[in-house]
Amino acid sequence: MESPKGTVKIDHVSKVYKNGTVGLDDINLDIKAGEFVVVVGLSGAGKSTLLRAINRLHDVTDGHILIDDEDITEAKGKQLRMIRRNIAMIFQNFNLVNRVSVARNVFNGRVGYYSSIKSALGLYSKEDKQRAENNLERVNMLDKYYTRADELSGGQQQRVAIARAMMQSPTVFLADEPIASLDPKTTKMVMDDLKRLNEELGMTVIVNLHSVPLAREYASRIIGLRGGKLVYDEPIQAVKESDFSEIYAEESDGKD
Amino acid sequence: MNATLPERDFAQKWHLKALFAIILVAIIIAGSVQKVGIETEFSWDQFFQIWKEMAHPDWSYFPVIVQPILETVQMALVGTLFGTLLAIPFSLMASTNIMKNKFVLSVVRFFLNIVRAVPDMLLAAVFVAIVGIGPMAGVGALTVFSFGMISKLFYEAVETIDEGPVEALTAAGANSVQTIIFAVIPQVTNQFLSYFLYTLEINVRASTVLGYLGAGGVGLYLDQTLSMFLYDRTAIVILGILAVVVVVDGISNHLREALA
Numbered sequence: 001m002e003s004p005k006g007t008v009k010i011d012h013v014s015k016v017y018k019n020g021t022v023g024l025d026d027i028n029l030d031i032k033a034g035e036f037v038v039v040v041g042l043s044g045a046g047k048s049t050l051l052r053a054i055n056r057l058h059d060v061t062d063g064h065i066l067i068d069d070e071d072i073t074e075a076k077g078k079q080l081r082m083i084r085r086n087i088a089m090i091f092q093n094f095n096l097v098n099r100v101s102v103a104r105n106v107f108n109g110r111v112g113y114y115s116s117i118k119s120a121l122g123l124y125s126k127e128d129k130q131r132a133e134n135n136l137e138r139v140n141m142l143d144k145y146y147t148r149a150d151e152l153s154g155g156q157q158q159r160v161a162i163a164r165a166m167m168q169s170p171t172v173f174l175a176d177e178p179i180a181s182l183d184p185k186t187t188k189m190v191m192d193d194l195k196r197l198n199e200e201l202g203m204t205v206i207v208n209l210h211s212v213p214l215a216r217e218y219a220s221r222i223i224g225l226r227g228g229k230l231v232y233d234e235p236i237q238a239v240k241e242s243d244f245s246e247i248y249a250e251e252s253d254g255k256d
Numbered sequence: 257m258n259a260t261l262p263e264r265d266f267a268q269k270w271h272l273k274a275l276f277a278i279i280l281v282a283i284i285i286a287g288s289v290q291k292v293g294i295e296t297e298f299s300w301d302q303f304f305q306i307w308k309e310m311a312h313p314d315w316s317y318f319p320v321i322v323q324p325i326l327e328t329v330q331m332a333l334v335g336t337l338f339g340t341l342l343a344i345p346f347s348l349m350a351s352t353n354i355m356k357n358k359f360v361l362s363v364v365r366f367f368l369n370i371v372r373a374v375p376d377m378l379l380a381a382v383f384v385a386i387v388g389i390g391p392m393a394g395v396g397a398l399t400v401f402s403f404g405m406i407s408k409l410f411y412e413a414v415e416t417i418d419e420g421p422v423e424a425l426t427a428a429g430a431n432s433v434q435t436i437i438f439a440v441i442p443q444v445t446n447q448f449l450s451y452f453l454y455t456l457e458i459n460v461r462a463s464t465v466l467g468y469l470g471a472g473g474v475g476l477y478l479d480q481t482l483s484m485f486l487y488d489r490t491a492i493v494i495l496g497i498l499a500v501v502v503v504v505d506g507i508s509n510h511l512r513e514a515l516a
Contacts (some may be wrong), residue, residue: 085428088428
Protein backbone atom coordinates (compact mmCIF):
# COMPACT_ATOMS: atom_id res chain seq x y z
CA MET A 1 0.00 0.00 0.00
CA GLU A 2 3.00 2.28 0.48
CA SER A 3 3.70 2.15 -3.24
CA PRO A 4 2.37 5.18 -5.11
CA LYS A 5 -0.83 3.45 -6.07
CA GLY A 6 -4.24 5.02 -6.04
CA THR A 7 -4.36 7.33 -9.03
CA VAL A 8 -7.71 8.23 -10.51
CA LYS A 9 -7.82 9.66 -14.01
CA ILE A 10 -11.16 10.99 -15.16
CA ASP A 11 -11.11 11.63 -18.86
CA HIS A 12 -13.92 13.58 -20.58
CA VAL A 13 -16.58 11.88 -18.49
CA SER A 14 -20.24 12.73 -19.06
CA LYS A 15 -23.34 11.18 -17.66
CA VAL A 16 -26.81 11.82 -19.01
CA TYR A 17 -29.69 10.13 -17.24
CA LYS A 18 -32.41 8.39 -19.22
CA ASN A 19 -34.82 11.26 -18.51
CA GLY A 20 -32.36 13.66 -20.13
CA THR A 21 -30.97 15.16 -16.92
CA VAL A 22 -27.26 15.88 -17.19
CA GLY A 23 -25.48 14.37 -14.18
CA LEU A 24 -21.90 15.01 -15.25
CA ASP A 25 -20.75 17.27 -18.06
CA ASP A 26 -17.31 16.61 -19.56
CA ILE A 27 -15.35 16.17 -16.35
CA ASN A 28 -11.55 15.97 -16.54
CA LEU A 29 -9.57 15.23 -13.41
CA ASP A 30 -6.20 13.82 -12.59
CA ILE A 31 -6.02 12.68 -9.00
CA LYS A 32 -2.60 11.62 -7.82
CA ALA A 33 -1.87 8.91 -5.29
CA GLY A 34 -2.06 10.14 -1.71
CA GLU A 35 -4.21 13.19 -2.32
CA PHE A 36 -7.05 14.12 0.02
CA VAL A 37 -9.63 15.51 -2.36
CA VAL A 38 -12.82 17.11 -1.13
CA VAL A 39 -15.61 17.61 -3.62
CA VAL A 40 -17.99 20.44 -2.80
CA GLY A 41 -21.11 21.73 -4.50
CA LEU A 42 -24.85 22.12 -4.07
CA SER A 43 -27.13 19.14 -3.72
CA GLY A 44 -27.65 17.74 -7.18
CA ALA A 45 -24.45 19.25 -8.54
CA GLY A 46 -23.24 15.76 -9.42
CA LYS A 47 -20.98 15.01 -6.44
CA SER A 48 -22.56 11.62 -5.70
CA THR A 49 -22.75 10.75 -9.37
CA LEU A 50 -19.04 11.48 -9.77
CA LEU A 51 -18.10 9.30 -6.81
CA ARG A 52 -20.35 6.47 -7.94
CA ALA A 53 -18.89 6.69 -11.43
CA ILE A 54 -15.39 6.13 -10.03
CA ASN A 55 -16.29 2.65 -8.70
CA ARG A 56 -18.95 2.23 -11.34
CA LEU A 57 -21.97 1.91 -9.13
CA HIS A 58 -23.21 4.20 -11.89
CA ASP A 59 -22.33 3.81 -15.54
CA VAL A 60 -21.19 6.87 -17.41
CA THR A 61 -22.49 7.71 -20.86
CA ASP A 62 -19.21 9.08 -22.20
CA GLY A 63 -15.52 9.15 -21.41
CA HIS A 64 -13.20 6.94 -19.41
CA ILE A 65 -12.17 6.54 -15.80
CA LEU A 66 -8.84 4.91 -15.08
CA ILE A 67 -7.91 3.57 -11.68
CA ASP A 68 -4.17 2.96 -11.57
CA ASP A 69 -4.24 2.91 -15.37
CA GLU A 70 -6.99 0.30 -15.52
CA ASP A 71 -10.15 1.40 -17.30
CA ILE A 72 -13.10 0.69 -15.02
CA THR A 73 -15.62 2.05 -17.53
CA GLU A 74 -14.78 -0.77 -19.93
CA ALA A 75 -14.23 -3.55 -17.40
CA LYS A 76 -16.62 -6.49 -17.18
CA GLY A 77 -17.38 -9.31 -14.76
CA LYS A 78 -14.40 -10.49 -12.75
CA GLN A 79 -12.15 -7.73 -14.03
CA LEU A 80 -14.63 -5.09 -12.84
CA ARG A 81 -14.89 -6.74 -9.43
CA MET A 82 -11.10 -6.83 -9.15
CA ILE A 83 -10.86 -3.09 -9.82
CA ARG A 84 -13.73 -2.37 -7.41
CA ARG A 85 -11.91 -4.32 -4.74
CA ASN A 86 -9.20 -1.65 -4.76
CA ILE A 87 -11.71 1.16 -4.29
CA ALA A 88 -13.30 1.33 -0.87
CA MET A 89 -16.44 3.35 -0.25
CA ILE A 90 -18.40 4.63 2.72
CA PHE A 91 -21.85 6.16 2.53
CA GLN A 92 -24.08 8.78 4.10
CA ASN A 93 -26.37 6.08 5.51
CA PHE A 94 -23.49 3.77 6.49
CA ASN A 95 -25.10 0.85 4.62
CA LEU A 96 -24.26 -1.77 7.21
CA VAL A 97 -26.31 -4.94 7.40
CA ASN A 98 -28.30 -4.13 10.53
CA ARG A 99 -29.22 -7.56 11.76
CA VAL A 100 -25.75 -9.06 11.92
CA SER A 101 -22.72 -8.48 14.10
CA VAL A 102 -20.06 -5.85 13.60
CA ALA A 103 -17.59 -8.63 12.83
CA ARG A 104 -19.70 -10.04 10.01
CA ASN A 105 -20.17 -6.57 8.58
CA VAL A 106 -16.43 -6.05 8.59
CA PHE A 107 -15.78 -9.37 6.85
CA ASN A 108 -18.27 -8.31 4.16
CA GLY A 109 -15.55 -5.91 3.01
CA ARG A 110 -13.25 -8.84 2.27
CA VAL A 111 -15.57 -11.12 0.27
CA GLY A 112 -14.12 -9.85 -3.00
CA TYR A 113 -11.01 -11.88 -2.18
CA TYR A 114 -12.92 -15.13 -1.71
CA SER A 115 -14.97 -17.48 -3.83
CA SER A 116 -18.73 -17.53 -3.23
CA ILE A 117 -18.58 -20.87 -1.43
CA LYS A 118 -15.63 -20.05 0.81
CA SER A 119 -17.12 -16.74 1.88
CA ALA A 120 -20.58 -18.26 2.38
CA LEU A 121 -19.11 -20.81 4.75
CA GLY A 122 -17.16 -18.09 6.54
CA LEU A 123 -13.83 -19.72 5.79
CA TYR A 124 -11.74 -16.60 6.23
CA SER A 125 -8.00 -16.99 6.64
CA LYS A 126 -6.24 -16.37 9.93
CA GLU A 127 -4.56 -13.41 8.32
CA ASP A 128 -7.90 -11.84 7.41
CA LYS A 129 -9.31 -12.43 10.88
CA GLN A 130 -6.32 -10.55 12.22
CA ARG A 131 -6.90 -7.88 9.57
CA ALA A 132 -10.49 -7.47 10.76
CA GLU A 133 -9.34 -6.99 14.33
CA ASN A 134 -6.67 -4.51 13.28
CA ASN A 135 -9.09 -2.48 11.22
CA LEU A 136 -11.63 -2.33 14.03
CA GLU A 137 -8.88 -1.42 16.44
CA ARG A 138 -7.81 1.43 14.18
CA VAL A 139 -11.28 3.04 14.42
CA ASN A 140 -11.60 2.19 18.13
CA MET A 141 -14.45 -0.26 17.68
CA LEU A 142 -12.81 -3.57 18.58
CA ASP A 143 -14.86 -3.90 21.79
CA LYS A 144 -18.03 -3.97 19.66
CA TYR A 145 -16.86 -7.02 17.70
CA TYR A 146 -19.87 -9.19 18.60
CA THR A 147 -22.42 -6.36 18.87
CA ARG A 148 -25.26 -6.21 16.37
CA ALA A 149 -24.74 -3.34 13.95
CA ASP A 150 -28.15 -1.76 14.62
CA GLU A 151 -27.32 -1.38 18.30
CA LEU A 152 -24.60 1.14 17.47
CA SER A 153 -24.94 4.92 17.21
CA GLY A 154 -24.60 6.61 13.85
CA GLY A 155 -21.01 7.62 14.43
CA GLN A 156 -20.08 4.12 15.55
CA GLN A 157 -21.78 2.64 12.49
CA GLN A 158 -19.81 4.92 10.21
CA ARG A 159 -16.58 3.87 11.91
CA VAL A 160 -17.49 0.20 11.42
CA ALA A 161 -18.20 1.07 7.79
CA ILE A 162 -14.67 2.51 7.56
CA ALA A 163 -13.26 -0.71 9.02
CA ARG A 164 -15.29 -2.70 6.52
CA ALA A 165 -14.00 -0.57 3.67
CA MET A 166 -10.43 -1.01 4.92
CA MET A 167 -10.83 -4.79 4.66
CA GLN A 168 -10.62 -4.35 0.91
CA SER A 169 -6.98 -3.22 1.27
CA PRO A 170 -7.92 -0.38 -1.06
CA THR A 171 -5.72 2.16 -2.77
CA VAL A 172 -8.54 4.64 -3.26
CA PHE A 173 -11.05 5.53 -0.57
CA LEU A 174 -14.37 7.15 -1.53
CA ALA A 175 -16.67 8.78 1.03
CA ASP A 176 -20.09 9.98 -0.07
CA GLU A 177 -21.22 12.61 2.42
CA PRO A 178 -19.91 10.46 5.26
CA ILE A 179 -20.85 12.91 7.99
CA ALA A 180 -24.20 14.23 6.73
CA SER A 181 -26.15 12.33 9.37
CA LEU A 182 -23.70 12.71 12.24
CA ASP A 183 -23.35 15.19 15.09
CA PRO A 184 -20.34 17.56 15.25
CA LYS A 185 -18.34 15.40 17.66
CA THR A 186 -18.61 12.17 15.71
CA THR A 187 -18.11 14.17 12.53
CA LYS A 188 -14.66 15.08 13.74
CA MET A 189 -13.87 11.49 14.69
CA VAL A 190 -14.86 10.17 11.28
CA MET A 191 -13.01 12.90 9.41
CA ASP A 192 -9.93 12.27 11.57
CA ASP A 193 -10.17 8.56 10.72
CA LEU A 194 -10.14 9.41 7.03
CA LYS A 195 -7.25 11.81 7.52
CA ARG A 196 -5.21 9.10 9.23
CA LEU A 197 -5.85 6.63 6.42
CA ASN A 198 -4.60 9.29 4.06
CA GLU A 199 -1.54 10.30 6.02
CA GLU A 200 -0.44 7.02 7.60
CA LEU A 201 -1.31 4.61 4.80
CA GLY A 202 -0.88 6.97 1.89
CA MET A 203 -4.33 6.20 0.60
CA THR A 204 -6.01 8.45 -1.94
CA VAL A 205 -9.17 9.80 -0.31
CA ILE A 206 -12.02 11.44 -2.19
CA VAL A 207 -14.79 12.89 -0.04
CA ASN A 208 -18.05 14.61 -0.89
CA LEU A 209 -18.85 17.27 1.65
CA HIS A 210 -21.40 19.98 2.18
CA SER A 211 -19.35 21.79 4.77
CA VAL A 212 -16.86 24.38 3.50
CA PRO A 213 -15.02 24.71 6.85
CA LEU A 214 -14.45 20.95 6.98
CA ALA A 215 -13.30 20.93 3.39
CA ARG A 216 -10.72 23.61 4.16
CA GLU A 217 -9.62 21.85 7.32
CA TYR A 218 -9.00 18.40 5.84
CA ALA A 219 -8.48 18.64 2.10
CA SER A 220 -5.23 18.81 0.22
CA ARG A 221 -7.20 19.76 -2.85
CA ILE A 222 -10.72 21.09 -3.32
CA ILE A 223 -12.89 20.44 -6.32
CA GLY A 224 -16.14 22.26 -7.00
CA LEU A 225 -19.01 20.98 -9.07
CA ARG A 226 -21.98 22.95 -10.29
CA GLY A 227 -24.69 21.58 -12.54
CA GLY A 228 -22.52 18.58 -13.41
CA LYS A 229 -19.60 20.78 -14.52
CA LEU A 230 -16.20 21.07 -12.94
CA VAL A 231 -16.07 24.72 -11.90
CA TYR A 232 -13.26 24.72 -9.38
CA ASP A 233 -10.05 22.78 -8.80
CA GLU A 234 -7.32 24.15 -6.59
CA PRO A 235 -4.75 22.83 -4.11
CA ILE A 236 -5.57 23.84 -0.57
CA GLN A 237 -2.81 26.47 -0.46
CA ALA A 238 -4.55 28.42 -3.23
CA VAL A 239 -8.07 28.24 -1.85
CA LYS A 240 -9.66 31.53 -0.77
CA GLU A 241 -12.90 31.94 1.14
CA SER A 242 -14.38 34.04 -1.64
CA ASP A 243 -14.01 31.16 -4.11
CA PHE A 244 -16.91 29.30 -2.54
CA SER A 245 -19.58 31.84 -3.38
CA GLU A 246 -18.93 31.02 -7.03
CA ILE A 247 -19.31 27.24 -6.46
CA TYR A 248 -22.42 27.67 -4.38
CA ALA A 249 -24.06 30.23 -6.67
CA GLU A 250 -27.60 29.18 -7.48
CA GLU A 251 -28.03 28.20 -11.06
CA SER A 252 -30.69 30.01 -13.02
CA ASP A 253 -32.06 26.78 -14.48
CA GLY A 254 -31.29 25.04 -11.16
CA LYS A 255 -31.75 21.48 -12.30
CA ASP A 256 -31.25 18.53 -10.03
CA MET B 257 -65.85 35.75 5.15
CA ASN B 258 -66.25 36.13 1.45
CA ALA B 259 -64.28 33.00 0.63
CA THR B 260 -66.23 30.56 -1.48
CA LEU B 261 -65.85 26.84 -1.64
CA PRO B 262 -64.92 25.36 -5.04
CA GLU B 263 -67.90 24.20 -7.10
CA ARG B 264 -68.67 20.52 -7.19
CA ASP B 265 -70.17 19.04 -10.30
CA PHE B 266 -73.36 17.04 -10.31
CA ALA B 267 -71.76 13.61 -9.92
CA GLN B 268 -69.59 14.76 -7.05
CA LYS B 269 -72.46 16.46 -5.28
CA TRP B 270 -74.67 13.39 -5.21
CA HIS B 271 -71.82 10.85 -4.83
CA LEU B 272 -73.01 9.08 -7.96
CA LYS B 273 -70.04 6.71 -8.18
CA ALA B 274 -70.49 5.39 -4.65
CA LEU B 275 -74.24 5.14 -5.16
CA PHE B 276 -73.85 3.07 -8.32
CA ALA B 277 -71.29 0.82 -6.65
CA ILE B 278 -73.63 0.11 -3.73
CA ILE B 279 -76.58 -0.64 -6.00
CA LEU B 280 -74.44 -2.94 -8.15
CA VAL B 281 -73.16 -4.92 -5.16
CA ALA B 282 -76.70 -5.21 -3.77
CA ILE B 283 -77.97 -6.61 -7.07
CA ILE B 284 -75.13 -9.15 -7.26
CA ILE B 285 -75.77 -10.35 -3.70
CA ALA B 286 -79.52 -10.58 -4.19
CA GLY B 287 -78.98 -12.54 -7.39
CA SER B 288 -76.55 -14.90 -5.70
CA VAL B 289 -78.93 -15.56 -2.82
CA GLN B 290 -81.64 -16.49 -5.27
CA LYS B 291 -79.44 -18.72 -7.45
CA VAL B 292 -77.91 -20.60 -4.54
CA GLY B 293 -81.36 -21.30 -3.18
CA ILE B 294 -80.57 -20.20 0.32
CA GLU B 295 -84.25 -19.98 1.15
CA THR B 296 -84.74 -23.76 0.83
CA GLU B 297 -85.83 -25.67 3.89
CA PHE B 298 -83.13 -26.11 6.52
CA SER B 299 -83.61 -29.09 8.81
CA TRP B 300 -83.13 -27.86 12.36
CA ASP B 301 -84.09 -31.32 13.64
CA GLN B 302 -81.24 -32.91 11.73
CA PHE B 303 -78.88 -30.19 12.87
CA PHE B 304 -79.70 -30.67 16.55
CA GLN B 305 -79.59 -34.45 16.21
CA ILE B 306 -75.98 -34.31 15.01
CA TRP B 307 -75.08 -31.88 17.77
CA LYS B 308 -76.68 -34.14 20.38
CA GLU B 309 -74.72 -37.16 19.27
CA MET B 310 -71.52 -35.22 19.00
CA ALA B 311 -72.02 -33.91 22.51
CA HIS B 312 -71.25 -37.43 23.77
CA PRO B 313 -67.87 -38.18 22.20
CA ASP B 314 -66.75 -41.76 22.05
CA TRP B 315 -63.49 -41.40 23.94
CA SER B 316 -62.53 -45.01 23.31
CA TYR B 317 -62.01 -44.01 19.69
CA PHE B 318 -59.30 -41.53 20.66
CA PRO B 319 -56.27 -43.90 20.52
CA VAL B 320 -57.24 -44.84 16.96
CA ILE B 321 -56.87 -41.30 15.63
CA VAL B 322 -53.66 -40.30 17.43
CA GLN B 323 -51.46 -41.80 14.76
CA PRO B 324 -53.38 -40.25 11.82
CA ILE B 325 -53.36 -36.85 13.50
CA LEU B 326 -49.61 -37.05 13.95
CA GLU B 327 -49.33 -38.08 10.32
CA THR B 328 -51.34 -34.99 9.39
CA VAL B 329 -48.93 -32.71 11.21
CA GLN B 330 -45.95 -34.52 9.72
CA MET B 331 -47.37 -34.10 6.23
CA ALA B 332 -47.81 -30.39 6.87
CA LEU B 333 -44.27 -30.04 8.22
CA VAL B 334 -42.58 -31.91 5.38
CA GLY B 335 -44.73 -30.26 2.71
CA THR B 336 -44.11 -26.77 4.07
CA LEU B 337 -40.38 -27.42 4.35
CA PHE B 338 -40.03 -28.71 0.78
CA GLY B 339 -42.20 -25.91 -0.54
CA THR B 340 -40.11 -23.31 1.29
CA LEU B 341 -36.80 -24.70 0.05
CA LEU B 342 -38.11 -24.65 -3.51
CA ALA B 343 -39.52 -21.15 -3.04
CA ILE B 344 -36.22 -19.50 -2.04
CA PRO B 345 -34.50 -19.54 -5.45
CA PHE B 346 -37.73 -18.75 -7.27
CA SER B 347 -38.58 -15.84 -5.01
CA LEU B 348 -35.13 -14.35 -5.65
CA MET B 349 -35.70 -14.72 -9.37
CA ALA B 350 -39.08 -13.01 -9.01
CA SER B 351 -37.81 -9.94 -7.12
CA THR B 352 -37.41 -6.82 -9.24
CA ASN B 353 -34.43 -5.63 -7.20
CA ILE B 354 -32.51 -8.91 -7.66
CA MET B 355 -33.52 -10.09 -11.10
CA LYS B 356 -32.65 -7.30 -13.52
CA ASN B 357 -33.57 -9.36 -16.57
CA LYS B 358 -37.18 -8.35 -17.24
CA PHE B 359 -37.89 -11.37 -19.42
CA VAL B 360 -36.80 -13.98 -16.85
CA LEU B 361 -38.64 -12.02 -14.17
CA SER B 362 -41.94 -12.06 -16.01
CA VAL B 363 -41.61 -15.75 -16.95
CA VAL B 364 -40.94 -16.70 -13.32
CA ARG B 365 -43.79 -14.53 -12.05
CA PHE B 366 -46.19 -15.94 -14.61
CA PHE B 367 -45.23 -19.46 -13.56
CA LEU B 368 -45.73 -18.61 -9.88
CA ASN B 369 -49.12 -17.05 -10.61
CA ILE B 370 -50.26 -20.24 -12.29
CA VAL B 371 -49.02 -22.40 -9.41
CA ARG B 372 -50.81 -20.17 -6.94
CA ALA B 373 -54.04 -20.32 -8.90
CA VAL B 374 -54.42 -24.07 -8.24
CA PRO B 375 -56.44 -24.76 -5.06
CA ASP B 376 -54.95 -27.18 -2.51
CA MET B 377 -57.79 -29.69 -2.83
CA LEU B 378 -57.29 -29.89 -6.57
CA LEU B 379 -53.56 -30.43 -6.02
CA ALA B 380 -54.37 -33.26 -3.61
CA ALA B 381 -56.65 -34.89 -6.16
CA VAL B 382 -53.94 -34.64 -8.80
CA PHE B 383 -51.26 -36.08 -6.52
CA VAL B 384 -53.49 -38.96 -5.45
CA ALA B 385 -53.84 -39.75 -9.11
CA ILE B 386 -50.07 -39.55 -9.63
CA VAL B 387 -48.53 -41.20 -6.56
CA GLY B 388 -51.55 -43.11 -5.30
CA ILE B 389 -53.46 -43.00 -2.04
CA GLY B 390 -51.44 -42.18 1.04
CA PRO B 391 -49.55 -39.42 2.84
CA MET B 392 -47.08 -39.03 -0.03
CA ALA B 393 -49.87 -37.47 -2.08
CA GLY B 394 -50.61 -35.07 0.77
CA VAL B 395 -46.96 -34.07 1.02
CA GLY B 396 -46.84 -33.44 -2.72
CA ALA B 397 -49.98 -31.32 -2.66
CA LEU B 398 -48.79 -29.28 0.33
CA THR B 399 -45.34 -28.83 -1.20
CA VAL B 400 -46.74 -27.28 -4.35
CA PHE B 401 -49.33 -25.28 -2.42
CA SER B 402 -46.72 -23.88 0.00
CA PHE B 403 -44.31 -23.22 -2.83
CA GLY B 404 -46.84 -20.99 -4.60
CA MET B 405 -47.82 -19.11 -1.51
CA ILE B 406 -44.37 -18.71 0.05
CA SER B 407 -42.74 -17.61 -3.20
CA LYS B 408 -45.04 -14.61 -3.34
CA LEU B 409 -44.62 -13.74 0.33
CA PHE B 410 -40.85 -14.12 -0.02
CA TYR B 411 -40.36 -12.01 -3.11
CA GLU B 412 -42.48 -9.26 -1.65
CA ALA B 413 -40.23 -9.36 1.44
CA VAL B 414 -37.09 -9.28 -0.72
CA GLU B 415 -38.40 -6.25 -2.59
CA THR B 416 -38.70 -4.23 0.61
CA ILE B 417 -35.08 -4.61 1.71
CA ASP B 418 -32.74 -1.68 2.25
CA GLU B 419 -30.63 -1.39 -0.92
CA GLY B 420 -27.76 0.26 0.97
CA PRO B 421 -25.95 -2.93 2.00
CA VAL B 422 -26.36 -4.27 -1.55
CA GLU B 423 -24.63 -1.16 -2.84
CA ALA B 424 -21.89 -1.52 -0.22
CA LEU B 425 -21.21 -5.15 -1.13
CA THR B 426 -21.17 -4.34 -4.83
CA ALA B 427 -18.71 -1.54 -4.20
CA ALA B 428 -16.49 -3.97 -2.28
CA GLY B 429 -16.18 -6.16 -5.36
CA ALA B 430 -18.58 -8.90 -4.26
CA ASN B 431 -20.16 -11.03 -6.99
CA SER B 432 -23.92 -11.35 -7.26
CA VAL B 433 -24.10 -14.58 -5.25
CA GLN B 434 -22.12 -12.99 -2.44
CA THR B 435 -24.29 -9.88 -2.58
CA ILE B 436 -27.38 -12.03 -2.10
CA ILE B 437 -25.84 -14.09 0.70
CA PHE B 438 -24.42 -11.18 2.67
CA ALA B 439 -26.66 -8.22 1.89
CA VAL B 440 -30.08 -9.68 1.03
CA ILE B 441 -30.54 -12.87 3.03
CA PRO B 442 -29.66 -11.42 6.47
CA GLN B 443 -32.27 -8.72 5.93
CA VAL B 444 -35.09 -11.17 5.19
CA THR B 445 -34.29 -14.23 7.32
CA ASN B 446 -36.71 -13.35 10.09
CA GLN B 447 -39.50 -12.56 7.68
CA PHE B 448 -38.80 -15.81 5.86
CA LEU B 449 -39.04 -17.82 9.09
CA SER B 450 -42.21 -15.99 10.04
CA TYR B 451 -43.82 -16.76 6.67
CA PHE B 452 -42.71 -20.37 6.95
CA LEU B 453 -44.54 -20.69 10.27
CA TYR B 454 -47.61 -18.91 8.93
CA THR B 455 -47.75 -21.28 5.98
CA LEU B 456 -47.27 -24.21 8.34
CA GLU B 457 -50.35 -23.07 10.28
CA ILE B 458 -52.39 -22.95 7.10
CA ASN B 459 -51.05 -26.31 5.97
CA VAL B 460 -51.89 -28.04 9.24
CA ARG B 461 -55.49 -26.92 8.77
CA ALA B 462 -55.51 -27.80 5.09
CA SER B 463 -53.93 -31.20 5.65
CA THR B 464 -56.72 -32.29 8.00
CA VAL B 465 -59.16 -32.39 5.12
CA LEU B 466 -56.77 -33.71 2.45
CA GLY B 467 -57.55 -37.22 3.72
CA TYR B 468 -60.98 -36.85 2.20
CA LEU B 469 -59.31 -37.25 -1.17
CA GLY B 470 -57.13 -40.12 0.02
CA ALA B 471 -54.07 -37.96 0.52
CA GLY B 472 -53.30 -39.30 3.98
CA GLY B 473 -53.81 -38.00 7.48
CA VAL B 474 -56.79 -37.73 9.73
CA GLY B 475 -59.21 -36.56 7.03
CA LEU B 476 -59.88 -40.14 6.06
CA TYR B 477 -61.34 -40.81 9.52
CA LEU B 478 -63.46 -37.72 9.31
CA ASP B 479 -64.88 -39.01 6.06
CA GLN B 480 -65.45 -42.56 7.36
CA THR B 481 -67.16 -41.64 10.62
CA LEU B 482 -69.39 -39.11 8.91
CA SER B 483 -70.50 -41.46 6.19
CA MET B 484 -71.24 -44.18 8.78
CA PHE B 485 -73.23 -41.66 10.88
CA LEU B 486 -70.95 -42.33 13.87
CA TYR B 487 -71.16 -38.77 15.06
CA ASP B 488 -69.80 -39.58 18.51
CA ARG B 489 -66.60 -40.64 16.76
CA THR B 490 -66.69 -37.67 14.39
CA ALA B 491 -66.69 -35.52 17.49
CA ILE B 492 -63.42 -37.11 18.60
CA VAL B 493 -61.82 -36.50 15.22
CA ILE B 494 -62.95 -32.87 15.23
CA LEU B 495 -61.76 -32.33 18.80
CA GLY B 496 -58.42 -33.89 17.92
CA ILE B 497 -58.02 -31.60 14.88
CA LEU B 498 -59.08 -28.61 16.95
CA ALA B 499 -56.51 -29.38 19.64
CA VAL B 500 -53.70 -29.76 17.11
CA VAL B 501 -54.63 -26.59 15.24
CA VAL B 502 -54.82 -24.58 18.45
CA VAL B 503 -51.47 -25.89 19.65
CA VAL B 504 -49.70 -25.34 16.33
CA ASP B 505 -51.21 -21.85 15.96
CA GLY B 506 -50.21 -21.02 19.50
CA ILE B 507 -46.61 -22.10 19.08
CA SER B 508 -46.36 -20.46 15.69
CA ASN B 509 -47.83 -17.16 16.89
CA HIS B 510 -45.51 -17.14 19.84
CA LEU B 511 -42.45 -17.74 17.66
CA ARG B 512 -43.53 -15.21 15.06
CA GLU B 513 -43.91 -12.53 17.69
CA ALA B 514 -40.41 -13.34 18.87
CA LEU B 515 -39.16 -13.00 15.29
CA ALA B 516 -40.82 -9.66 14.61
